[in-house]
Amino acid sequence: MAHPPLEGRSRTLVTLALSLATFMQVLDTTIANVAIPTISGDLGASTSQGTWVITSFGVANAIAVPITGWLAKRLGEVRLFMIATIGFVLASLLCGIAPSLELLILFRVLQGALAGPMIPLSQSLLLQSYPPDKRAIAMALWTMTIIVAPIFGPILGGWLSDNWHWSWIFFINVPVGVVAMLLTWRELRHRETTILQLPIDKVGLTLLVLGVGCLQMMLDRGKELDWFHSGEIVLYGVVAALSLSYLVVWELTDKHPVIDLSLFKDRNFSVGVVSVSLSFMLYFGAIVLMPLLMQTQLGYTATEAGLATAPIGILPVLLSPLIGKNAHRLDMRVVVTISLLMFAFCFWWRFETFNPDMTFADMAWPQFVQGIAIAGFFMPLTTITLSNMKPQQLASASSLSNFLRTLAGSIGASLFTWQWEHREAVHHVQFTDRISQYDEGTRQTLANMQQLGMSAEQAAGVIARDVTRQGMFIGANEIFWLCAILFVIVTGLVWFSRPPKPGAAAAPVVDAGH
Template sequence: MQAKSTPLVPLDGGALALLTLALSLATFMQVLDTTIANVAIPTIAGNLGASSSQGTWVITSFGVANAISVPLTGWLAKRLGEVRLFLWSTTLFVIASWLCGMAPSLELLILFRVLQGAVAGPMIPLSQSLLLANYPPSKRSMALSLWSMTVIVAPIFGPILGGWISDNYHWGWIFFINVPLGIVVLLLCARLLRGRETQTERRPIDGVGLTLLVLGIGALQLMLDRGKELDWFSSTEVIVLAVVAVVGIIALIIWELTDDNPIVDLSLFAHRNFAIGVGCISLAYLLYFGTIVLLPQLLQTQLGYTATWAGLAAASVGILPVFLSPIIGKNAHRLDMRVLVTISFLVYAICFYARTWFTPQMSMASVVWPQFWQGLAVACFFMPLTTISFSGLKPHQLASASSLSNFLRTLSGSIGASIINTLWERREAVHHEWLTEAINPYNPTSQQALAALQSAGFSSDQGSAYLAREITRQGFLLGSNEIFGLSALLFLGLTLVVWLAKPPFHPAGAGGGDH
């Protein structure tokens, strides 16, 4: 059926508030599922009679399927309509979540996680584009502010919620919680978006592009997930995946730029603001998400925090965005988006620099305060950059632009987590070697340390083992401090890049555009 082509009257009042809640809840639910299972892997693997390394496929399978399906959103939305695709995607996500919680074996759980990741792909891009399409142009900055809180804050709460559920309830509730939330989303959206379908068109499927997308992006995501476990390029499997990824992605780019009906609309990068905005979002999210993974690991493995306390220490980043995002959104029309992004990147740089002083004796406040103030950076980050990215695009380009932007952001998060984890371990090895050189019978400091341990009741072997553990801990701390320092410098560099964007920054879908 041909959908309406006339512009829709924006929603207002209670209907608009409920739609914002529903679409933000859908986004929160999907983003949460990218991290909620991480801390529960040992519990899930043990319950299903598998090893922890096998259990990591519960995460990997979702990530690979999701990474492939997100770029398909633009093409599917034009074929089926944005509302219809969103409702079907959410329905299937709820069903897949229930199947994951009911899985009696690891093999079936992985299969259902593949299904869950695949059908979840359109949810985030469409929640964004549907929100923008149904808001009055003057309030779209507010819409993006409210929506962006869920994208940035949800990865923080995933590990906390996952750990709490796995400690106190059956691990299946990690997935079951999506069922009531998803039903609420479906009921609200089906009612509020009735008669508001976007225009559809019959486009032939880009079979070659789809095949190259599956091969290239699937191989890249598998390489990122498996690389650390297999010691990267010392493994034949990782080398093969890298070759397939590089060849597949290069061929995909060439094909999509020349095909009449591309499955991924790379022509959007011809818009200067889209290229600058998406580039900044991707690079900043790479650093942000990488440290989301690094900080809890550092607190738990080297500083003795429990999973719950590590999650709570990191969760303070979500406080300021809750209060600031609506204020920033309401006044965004008076502000230069580049100024807001510059403030965000400078605050990120300061907070990351504050973490370069982490020590084994630091208090919890030393962790919480940089996280808390980083909330200011979060509040000034996503909405302004998304506004810059979408400024000047036509309404019919929003679904494709949103899917491409969210795909690159998600992929950047995976790349960031892999790079930072690997770099952390490599830097620890370097520092471990340097610190070990100082521990020898001829060094007065090491002699004094061993003597002090022996006087405290340690045997010679126990004292040596204690020093070895301390050297490892110091090595990891020094490595993390270097990574935080490098991230601070990169954020400073990004403050210059954002000024390449060209005003005016019209509300998304308002038309116009710079090339």
């Protein structure tokens, strides 16, 4: 049953409640990034293990997205949103009190799964609350929350970690979530959507969880266990390969697939999904890597790292409304091309300037300029991806696109941290091969340091730390260089799509995941 639009105060309160819930969910994808070194140190884990706090959330979130539509029809959109919000708040509380990394990761998986329905449902419920002629305004307000959240996430996460305790990056969700939950219940409990008893693809869902879960475990644990020299990693790889292969076969024949792979028959959908997934993998991997680089190699506090990364959200706040207002006049392929080339430029900029002597401004300026790329990335690519979808296909298409994008982000975080450590090890060996007591330069350096009052052991330790630091920066720069090249390649891929027809609906806006 369709409900009439809300009016006045009720509509304002619903907008506030749904925006708060959206803000809280998007904030949680970025707030932990700058706190990883602090969390790792406090829980006795390595920095690379600490990144599981990010990837576990992302994978669980990705898996939950495709089944949101089915759950919403079985439970009702309002009820499911309430369950997800309450569960998210409780999971946040558990994350904050987790005494070990293992339990924190478990609670982050729970938090990510419960967060899955929140973005699409907040959008759907908001649109139902506005009359058709005011839905563009509603979506503009909703979009601003997902653009602004990544600005505050790193700063807030850094400040809380430095001045209070990392637990507060999770505790802060409790009051926000409670307010959102109470307001939603007060205003929407009498506006439940129609409930339908639809079947679910149990086999497909099981294969999806097994395949994606084992794939991420392989990526996260592989760098710790020397990859396929470990029987555990081989097992994860085999299970992931078999599950995902059989999932493709199964979903192509099932009447109610959890993932509708037939959507890939449309050229624009295929090009859009591949482009957004590859680009987001590179973008999100860098978002995880840079705070680690700043804190472990430049001595930044978590707050300083947050302030250095936050400028990425400034320009999207200004440019996104302009792009949205003029979308009907623009060829979205041109907008995306400019965005991807700007991504490539910013990564090349980092490759040229990142070194142990860089300043705060050297870190912050590429982040600020990259905001141009963010503004022209998510909405235009979503428009291309969904431009040829029929109305009954939009929900499935949007869910599948979001699932693959979110999964790609988690894979990017794992690959970037692994490659960073791997390249550092390679360069460490190359540097140490040149350092020898028989080398005149080495002997002279050690002698100079000893003249300054260092013992032979202290001097050797300083050289070893410098070698590691140089290796870390060179490794990061190699990753930035590769990202710049890959963004240029993706730019070419976008032009295999056809220009979206005038008036093609930009379907549900995706969160920037930042």
